[in-house]
Amino acid sequence: MSTAVKADPAKPAGSAGPLSQRRPLGDRGFALLALLAGLLVLAILVGIVVTTAQQGSDWFSTAGFKGIFSTVWNTTDQFGMMAFVYGTVLTSVIAIIISIPVSLSVALLLTEVVPRRWAQPIVVIIDLLAVVPSVVWGLWGIIVLEPWIEPIYASIASGVHGIPVLDNLFGESNGSVSGASFFTAGLILAIMITPIITSLSREVIATVPAIDKEGAYALGATRWEMIRGAVWPHSQAGVVSAILVGLGRAMGETIAAALVIGSSVQVTSHLFVPGYSIPAVIANQFGESSGEFRSALIGLGLVLFVITIIVNLFARAVVERSGRRSRGA
Amino acid sequence: MAVVSNQPTIDLREPGGWRRSKNQIATGLMWFAFAVILVPLGLVIYEVIAKGAKAISWQFLTGSTIPPNVMPLGQGGMGAAVVGTLEITAIAAVLAVPLGILGAVYIHEYGGRNWFAKLISFMADVMVGVPSIVMGLFIFTVWVIPRGLSGLSGLAGSLALTCLMLPLIIRATFEMLRLVPNHLREASYALGATKSRVTLTVVLPSAVSGIVSGSLLAIARAAGETAPLLFTIGAVESTNSNPFSGPTTSLPSQIFSNALSPYTGAQDRAWGAALTLIAIAFILLFVARIVTARFTRYAR
Numbered sequence: 001m002s003t004a005v006k007a008d009p010a011k012p013a014g015s016a017g018p019l020s021q022r023r024p025l026g027d028r029g030f031a032l033l034a035l036l037a038g039l040l041v042l043a044i045l046v047g048i049v050v051t052t053a054q055q056g057s058d059w060f061s062t063a064g065f066k067g068i069f070s071t072v073w074n075t076t077d078q079f080g081m082m083a084f085v086y087g088t089v090l091t092s093v094i095a096i097i098i099s100i101p102v103s104l105s106v107a108l109l110l111t112e113v114v115p116r117r118w119a120q121p122i123v124v125i126i127d128l129l130a131v132v133p134s135v136v137w138g139l140w141g142i143i144v145l146e147p148w149i150e151p152i153y154a155s156i157a158s159g160v161h162g163i164p165v166l167d168n169l170f171g172e173s174n175g176s177v178s179g180a181s182f183f184t185a186g187l188i189l190a191i192m193i194t195p196i197i198t199s200l201s202r203e204v205i206a207t208v209p210a211i212d213k214e215g216a217y218a219l220g221a222t223r224w225e226m227i228r229g230a231v232w233p234h235s236q237a238g239v240v241s242a243i244l245v246g247l248g249r250a251m252g253e254t255i256a257a258a259l260v261i262g263s264s265v266q267v268t269s270h271l272f273v274p275g276y277s278i279p280a281v282i283a284n285q286f287g288e289s290s291g292e293f294r295s296a297l298i299g300l301g302l303v304l305f306v307i308t309i310i311v312n313l314f315a316r317a318v319v320e321r322s323g324r325r326s327r328g329a
Numbered sequence: 330m331a332v333v334s335n336q337p338t339i340d341l342r343e344p345g346g347w348r349r350s351k352n353q354i355a356t357g358l359m360w361f362a363f364a365v366i367l368v369p370l371g372l373v374i375y376e377v378i379a380k381g382a383k384a385i386s387w388q389f390l391t392g393s394t395i396p397p398n399v400m401p402l403g404q405g406g407m408g409a410a411v412v413g414t415l416e417i418t419a420i421a422a423v424l425a426v427p428l429g430i431l432g433a434v435y436i437h438e439y440g441g442r443n444w445f446a447k448l449i450s451f452m453a454d455v456m457v458g459v460p461s462i463v464m465g466l467f468i469f470t471v472w473v474i475p476r477g478l479s480g481l482s483g484l485a486g487s488l489a490l491t492c493l494m495l496p497l498i499i500r501a502t503f504e505m506l507r508l509v510p511n512h513l514r515e516a517s518y519a520l521g522a523t524k525s526r527v528t529l530t531v532v533l534p535s536a537v538s539g540i541v542s543g544s545l546l547a548i549a550r551a552a553g554e555t556a557p558l559l560f561t562i563g564a565v566e567s568t569n570s571n572p573f574s575g576p577t578t579s580l581p582s583q584i585f586s587n588a589l590s591p592y593t594g595a596q597d598r599a600w601g602a603a604l605t606l607i608a609i610a611f612i613l614l615f616v617a618r619i620v621t622a623r624f625t626r627y628a629r
Contacts, residue, residue, distance in 0.1 A: 023523060030525035034439050037431035038449040041499070044492055045452055048463060051470040105362030113359055122363065124618070129370050131546075131610040133553025135581045136603045139588045140373045143596060191369045222352035245458065252460025254556035255581070259588055279462045279556065286560055301466040305459060312458035316451075 048305060056299025062292055068299075073265045075285065079296035081303060083265045087182065087277040088304070091257060092250035094186025094271070095193055100243060102190075103197035110198075111205045112227060123199075130195035138259030141188045146179030146260065149187075153177040153272040168269045177272035180262030185277070188256045193246040200245060204238030205231055237322030244315035248308045254279035278304045377603050384601025393568040395583065398595035407602050409568040413579040414606070416572040417483045417562065418552045421490035425551075426544045428491075429498025430533070436499070437506040438528050450503070456496035462556035464492040469560040481563035483572030486579070489557035494547040501543025505536035508627040538624035542617035549613035553606055555581035580606045 060068065063079055070080030106126070110119050153170075157177050160166040208231050216226035262274020263284060278300050286297050384402055392406020432453065440446020468489040473480035509532050517527045533540070563576025564586075580602045587599035 027523040027525040030528070031439055034431045034435035037428045038435035038440070038446070040428060041432060041449055041452050041456055041495065044467070044495070045456060045459075047471060048459070048467045052463070052466060055470050055474075102362045102365050105359040106366060109359040109363055113356060125367065125370065127614055127618075128611065129366065131549050131553070131614050132370070132373060133555075133581060133603075133606055133610060135553065135555045135584045135588075136373065136377065136607060139584055139599055139603055140376055142588055144372070144376050194366060222348055224352040224355040225348070227355070248458045252458075252462065254460065254462040255585055259585070279460060282462055282466070283556060283559055298466055298470065301463050305463045308458055308460055309455060312455055316454065 049302070052298050052302040052305065056295055056302050058292055058295035059299040063296070071265075071267050073281075075289075075293055077292075079292065081278070081296075081300055083267050084276055084278045084281050084300060085303070085307075086267045087261065087275040088251050088279070088307070090182050090271075090275070091185040091189055091261065091277055092247055094183060095189035095250040096243060096247050098187065098190035099194045099197055099246060103194045103246075104201060104239065106194075106198050107201040107205055108227060108231070110202050112223065112231065126195045126198055129191070130199075134192060134253060134256045135259075137188050137192060138256040141184060141256060141260040142180070145188070146184060148179075149184060150177065150179035153179070153181070153183070157272060169271055171270060171272075173268055173270040173273045177270075178262055178274050180260055180274050181272045182261065182275040183271040185257045185261040185275070185280075186271075188260055189250040189253055192253060192256060193250050196249055197242050197246040200242035201235070201239045204235045204242065207238075208234045237318050241315040241319045244311055244318065248311040248315070251311065252279060252304060252308050254283050258283040278307075374607075377600060377607055380597065380600035381602075381604025384597050385604060389598075389601055390605065395566045395578070395598075396594070398587065398590040398592045400592075401594040402597045402601075407580065407583060407598060407605070409565060410578050410580045410583045410602060411605065412568050412570060413483060413562070413572075413577040414552060414581070414609075416570075417486045417490065417558070417577070417579055418548060420484065420487035420572055421494060421551055422544070422548050424487065425491040425494035425498055425547070429495050429544070429547075430502050430540060432495070432499045433502035433506060434528055434533075437503055438524070438532065453496045453499045453503075457500060459496075460556070461489075461493050461554050462559070464489045465557035465560050467492065468557070473561060478563075479574070481561065481576045482574055483562060483569070483577045485561040486558045486577070487572065489561050490551040490554060493554060493557055494551050497547040497550065498540075498544055501547065502536070502540050505539035505543070505627075506532065508539070509535050510627065535626050538620050538626065541624075542621045545613050545617035545620070549610045549617070552613070553581060553610050555579075555585050558582050559585075 059079055067079065068081055070078070071082045071086075072078045072080045073083060106122070110122055114122065154177050156170050157172045160170045161172075212230040212234060213226055216230040221229060257277050258280035261277055261280050263276055263280065264274035265276050265281075266273070268275075282297050282301055282304075286294070289297055386406075389406040390411055391408040393408045394405045395407060395409055396405035432449070436446045436450045436453070440449070468485055472485050472488060513531055513535060514527055517531045522530070558579055558581065562579060562582065564582070565576050565578050569575050569577040584599045584602045584606070587595040587602070590596065590599075
């Protein structure tokens with residue numbers, strides 16, 4: 001203020017003086033606030049790693065390398081994580097296998113087949129699917145789906161009896177199958193990740209240049225040939241990345257899995273028997289845990305965090321690599 | 330126009346034979362996949378309404394004491410859980426929405442193309458993929474453990490949900506800020522506005538519809554989350570209207586514990602709570618869609 005009031009003979013009257021070099025206090029304050037909000041993201045991620053590693057250190061040091069990588073978990077003195085890692089990977093792979101054809105088909109339907117004004121209602125339905133809370137899927141899974149699907153599992157199991165590989169996958173284990181199983185969990189997870197994979201791949205497919213598609217049509221291609229020849233090569237990497245993001249989501253999904261997976265610590269090739277996954281065991285057993293047991297559960301949280309981060313980084317790497325390749329070409 | 334009649338006519342419009350059939354099969358399969366999606370959605374909505382509607386009453390929504398699992402329907406209600414869910418989600422929204430918008434403003438408006446803004450943008454992407462139960466464990470270790478049992482509160486649950494919502498809101502806002510045309514910023518700089526003023530009065534208002542709908546979707550997602558609340562809010566049977574102290578409960582937590590109960594009364598209450606929760610989520614979704622449809626200025 002004072003600089004502006006002082007009359008400067010070198011300047012014509014009415015001039016406001018030199019433009020202020022210093023930005024006003026409020027402006028700098030706002031910039032600082034924005035920076036702090038950005039830093040919060042870093043702080044939370046670093047905080048997650050540091051605190052869970054700290055709380056889990058008791059487990060890491062007591063159980064040792066061999067104890068951690070064992071499949072025995074008895075809630076008193078043996079805390080091996082492999083049965084849960086196995087269950088997490090198995091259920092999310094089942095989910096991905098079921099979800100891929102469905103979500104890609106719907107994504108193609110939305111972008112290439114239906115006219116724009118008909119796409120909107122379909123998008124609304126997919127959004128509805130996405131906002132149904134996971135605990136509601138779990139409730140439906142445990143009360144409605146499990147009793148309904150158990151006889152189906154039983155008849156599949158008796159159908160494949162004695163057939164080498166199929167019996168190991170879909171057959172009975174110890175003379176029984178169960179509605180609460182790896183496969184039921186995979187099925188529920190598939191429903192939950194389908195909207196994510198659909199909307200991510202739809203975004204990718206929508207970026208395919210119209211000129212490529214028109215070129216394919218001009219050469220006399222049918223729609224399906226156009227999809228295979230023009231859409232697929234262009235959106236391949238993005239679709240793979242969408243699938244990986246869905247895989248990461250399936251691995252971290254807690255409550256639905258905790259309700260329908262059957263809560264049994266075992267590693268088996270049979271899909272129709274109860275199992276366990278990392279998030280499910282944390283959700284179910286954390287309440288009554290203490291000491292090394294609790295430390296092991298928090299340590300499992302760190303393991304889950306690391307696995308999902310790796311999957312998500314892969315998803316990004318796929319996109320970035322293909323981006324570089326197409327720019328270079 | 331003279332038509333040369335002795336030349337063979339070639340139909341260029343439609344391919345024939347196997348190629349055509351393959352195309353039709355592919356299109357048919359795409360519609361079939363859509364039908365496959367409709368089945369679980371239809372079934373879950375049908376079951377929730379069929380089984381939940383008989384539980385819903387004014388008393389169910391406001392009754393402050395959650396009855397023991399053995400009790401049949403008609404006594405007590407889920408009021409404690411309704412209050413808990415509304416409070417926890419509201420506090421989480423109050424924390425996460427401004428922080429998320431500010432974070433996105435830093436990344437897009439202030440950071441520009443420097444490495445640090447890129448790093449934070451990357452980290453926000455990574456954070457979207459962090460499982461919600463890990464957020465619960467994080468708040469448990471940094472907030473609940475130092476405070477002991479008194480650390481269990483609605484606020485602790487809100488903090489966990491804030492961690493969950495923050496990256497979602499940053500992503501949604503960032504995408505909207507990218508759509509704001511640069512000439513708007515340049516025009517207001519030319520009028521002598523400071524950067525904060527340009528951001529607050531020009532950039533954010535022109536992106537507001539996308540930010541609002543993105544935030545509503547994040548709130549809808551957070552309202553239905555159970556995992557971050559498992560270790561942070563404790564458990565109670567009667568309403569705790571103070572979210573800042575003492576344990577509380579929420580609709581998802583109640584559904585989770587009732588779902589495992591063998592008693593039909595408890596299961597009926599779980600369905601009623603599920604209907605309430607789905608209604609909240611769907612209302613948020615529809616408001617978000619209306620905001621997007623009616624107030625969008627710059628779209629992709």
